[in-house]
Amino acid sequence: MINKGDSCIIALFFNQINAIILTSTQLTWQNLQPDSSQYQSVFSRIADEETDSLASVQPRLLNALAHLHHQTQGFPLLLIRSQENRDYLSLIAQTAQRFSANAATLFGGDYHIIADNVTLQPPSNKDRPFTSQGEVHFAEWIEMEQLFGCVRSHKDRIQLEPGLIHRANGGTLILSLRSFLAQPLLWMRLKKCVEQGFVDWISQDERRPLPVSIPPLPLQLNLVLCGDREALAEFQELDPETHEMSIYTEFEENIQVLDEDDMFSWCRWTVDLAKQANLPIPEADFWPELIKEGVRYSGDQETLPLCPRWLLRQIRESSLMGESISAETLRDALDARLWRENYLNERMRDEILLKQILIETEGEVVGQINGLSVVEYPGHPRAWGDPSRITCVVHPGDGEFTDVERKAELGGNIHAKGMMIMQAYLIAELELEQQLPFSASLVFEQSYSEVDGDSASLAELCALISALANQPVNQQIAVTGSVDQFGNVQPVGGLNEKIEGFFDICHQRELTGQQGVIIPACNVRHLCLNQEVVNAVEQGRFHIWAIDRADEALPLLTGKEWNIENVEGDCLLGTIQERISQLNQQQDISHRPWPLRWLNWFNHR
Numbered sequence: 001m002i003n004k005g006d007s008c009i010i011a012l013f014f015n016q017i018n019a020i021i022l023t024s025t026q027l028t029w030q031n032l033q034p035d036s037s038q039y040q041s042v043f044s045r046i047a048d049e050e051t052d053s054l055a056s057v058q059p060r061l062l063n064a065l066a067h068l069h070h071q072t073q074g075f076p077l078l079l080i081r082s083q084e085n086r087d088y089l090s091l092i093a094q095t096a097q098r099f100s101a102n103a104a105t106l107f108g109g110d111y112h113i114i115a116d117n118v119t120l121q122p123p124s125n126k127d128r129p130f131t132s133q134g135e136v137h138f139a140e141w142i143e144m145e146q147l148f149g150c151v152r153s154h155k156d157r158i159q160l161e162p163g164l165i166h167r168a169n170g171g172t173l174i175l176s177l178r179s180f181l182a183q184p185l186l187w188m189r190l191k192k193c194v195e196q197g198f199v200d201w202i203s204q205d206e207r208r209p210l211p212v213s214i215p216p217l218p219l220q221l222n223l224v225l226c227g228d229r230e231a232l233a234e235f236q237e238l239d240p241e242t243h244e245m246s247i248y249t250e251f252e253e254n255i256q257v258l259d260e261d262d263m264f265s266w267c268r269w270t271v272d273l274a275k276q277a278n279l280p281i282p283e284a285d286f287w288p289e290l291i292k293e294g295v296r297y298s299g300d301q302e303t304l305p306l307c308p309r310w311l312l313r314q315i316r317e318s319s320l321m322g323e324s325i326s327a328e329t330l331r332d333a334l335d336a337r338l339w340r341e342n343y344l345n346e347r348m349r350d351e352i353l354l355k356q357i358l359i360e361t362e363g364e365v366v367g368q369i370n371g372l373s374v375v376e377y378p379g380h381p382r383a384w385g386d387p388s389r390i391t392c393v394v395h396p397g398d399g400e401f402t403d404v405e406r407k408a409e410l411g412g413n414i415h416a417k418g419m420m421i422m423q424a425y426l427i428a429e430l431e432l433e434q435q436l437p438f439s440a441s442l443v444f445e446q447s448y449s450e451v452d453g454d455s456a457s458l459a460e461l462c463a464l465i466s467a468l469a470n471q472p473v474n475q476q477i478a479v480t481g482s483v484d485q486f487g488n489v490q491p492v493g494g495l496n497e498k499i500e501g502f503f504d505i506c507h508q509r510e511l512t513g514q515q516g517v518i519i520p521a522c523n524v525r526h527l528c529l530n531q532e533v534v535n536a537v538e539q540g541r542f543h544i545w546a547i548d549r550a551d552e553a554l555p556l557l558t559g560k561e562w563n564i565e566n567v568e569g570d571c572l573l574g575t576i577q578e579r580i581s582q583l584n585q586q587q588d589i590s591h592r593p594w595p596l597r598w599l600n601w602f603n604h605r
Helices: 004-025 037-045 053-057 059-070 086-099 144-148 177-182 184-196 229-238 240-245 260-276 286-298 308-319 327-341 343-353 413-430 457-469 495-509 521-526 531-538 550-558 572-590 594-604
Strands: 077-081 110-114 117-121 136-139 150-154 157-161 172-176 222-227 247-250 254-256 303-305 364-366 368-375 384-396 401-403 438-444 472-474 477-479 516-520 543-547
Touching: 004 543, 037 260, 037 286, 053 059, 053 260, 059 077, 059 086, 059 222, 059 247, 077 229, 077 240, 086 136, 086 172, 086 222, 086 308, 110 157, 144 184, 172 177, 177 184, 177 222, 177 229, 222 229, 229 240, 254 260, 260 308, 286 303, 286 308, 286 327, 308 327, 343 384, 343 495, 368 457, 368 495, 384 457, 384 495, 401 413, 413 457, 413 572, 438 457, 438 572, 457 472, 457 477, 457 550, 457 572, 472 550, 477 550, 495 516, 495 521, 495 531, 516 521, 516 550, 521 543, 543 550
Parallel strands: 077 222, 077 247, 136 172, 172 222, 368 477, 401 438, 477 516, 516 543
Antiparallel strands: 110 117, 150 157, 254 303, 364 472, 368 384, 384 438
């Protein structure tokens, strides 16, 4: 039996443990954004030092193009996993020009047309339409006539018009895979031309032959096809043999920055893109702000984007805000873009603030917790974070855990998997000798569309434990993270949006200094929060805790430890086990014959 003095000592012990957990898992404001101060010397010398930025950031692309141009046997095809827009194709074409043939070498031929007689002479003049110098050409979309040219006949006059295949003869032709996936016959004809080494002329109208006989044009061509992974997979199905024998590489979408050389390469790449687009060169204070936005885009503090379209967009929009490209103009551009794109997000915030969507940010409630989700609306350019009220109720039953979202066919497969994993962890922790005598029901309240992903499984676990232990949860804290069957907390996506979404609600209702968010510790490297959140954390008005295990979240949320050995009833696990034991005893008594129930009554007397 524990006396009053012992209970005070135990309470003090728990408070000390909770204080240690609060401080050991709490992040400082320095953890919330990438640290670019170590690269100040790099930013000051970017404009003065020239380097081959393409070779630094796209070594795989250079190697593959070199291999394509130096191979003498096999089908000359390079497949590149990249975007298929003009910016990407143009950059790949510029890279391929490094390996172009000697400009003095002529390819193709010279057609002479006299009446209805067409002859082909060797190439002698580079200005002739079917004579080329091994150049590099690209196109986002092609049709039959644009690629292979055509024969035009008007009265007694015949005219031959060249296509891309003729202009790129002896060189490299860079095309988008979309054209061939939509027009498979186009690919089959191009492949035949490259394999046989000449281009046949065919009539555009299958019902009518060519008006005259035209000699085929000799062809020597390297092919580069660009597409995303889905397009490459479709091309593999279209022509598996060619896909197997082709060269493959990737246009790298990001760079991992580990030292000053990596940072310099990324900055020079950005400067070179700006020069090619005739945009001003960024000033030194521009780079830390661009790095922050780049980390939000890539999702990692040590990874920065190489996407030419994304980088040029930041510089172009900054140039509209002032005469120079600086930190101030970039911030102004980003603020203006956020305002333009934030209509839906603001309306959702209004619904919460007007209590049309119920989200508590104060007080304590049993079986209720604030989860965090990311909303991606079709056709909307920006995802945003929204807090979600997750509730759980328990009652005597057969141990069934009801996922209401799944029952209502509003829960996806990954969400269902997360629920089952969370339940498996809890059952293993309870170490029951018989079936759990409680049933539970978990639901995302006021959710009217499909819920998927396992990022709420930690929040659902905490709500379930709260309901089983009848211990209230602090509504000032929101939770995100997934759990495995051993209770480890795993990383999730959309951290910045989730934290900022909950912070906005707390800020609108007035920060109490006790509010915050629990996140997985392995997600810390993905943080790049806006300055308002960083300032609030620095001032102690908002908090972010990073945890490795599920049991680290429970003291923060409930004020009680999950499990302390040799102390029953004062930890959550002990409380749940005690409730289970009491319910089992009541059920045993209710199933006894009625004379034995009287005996039990006398025993209690």
